[in-house]
Amino acid sequence: KAGVTQTPRYLIKTRGQQVTLSCSPISGHRSVSWYQQTPGQGLQFLFEYFSETQRNKGNFPGRFSGRQFSNSRSEMNVSTLELGDSALYLCASSGGWRETQYFGPGTRLLVL
């Protein structure tokens, strides 16, 4: 099976702009979770989607939003970018028993 794919892999934006990141899960997986990883904070949970519905949400401001499509692909949007949003954004898909999560390669976002 193909793994989790994320696009784009790298992104440079300026403060105030918005950005959309995309994640395609492993075939057959219906759950997609998003994480932000920074050197100081480690892996921070953003939200999880299952069958097009947000099932869990972390403690991030409303500027961070997401959605999931009927084919389980998911997008994450960050509006009004701030310098502190510079991070590695990881998507993980899960499915099946015990819902083991498998990570994509990540999107590295730099906000200038």
Add this chain to the structure above:
Amino acid sequence: QKEVEQNSGPLSVPEGAIASLNCTYSDRGSQSFFWYRQYSGKSPELIMFIYSNGDKEDGRFTAQLNKASQYVSLLIRDSQPSDSATYLCAVNMNGNQFYFGTGTSLTVIP
């Protein structure tokens, strides 16, 4: 108290030695436990999962779970320089929400 806690290290071991990585978690009802390895600049890669008390072995890796003590560990036997990475402990709590520790940085010295 954080949901999942790990010693951040760094942990240094000589090549060929056993590396021991530890993790504690807060939710006594947790059922699923995972270890991920993350090389610098890369995404986390699943090494092992464990659901039952006791030991689970996979090659040079052994995961140990003690639910009564809310403790999970990872042993790496015959450590190699290629094992140098950050190891993340993850616990599935509250349905399908994963909680990750901050990771332990391991360096294997040739």
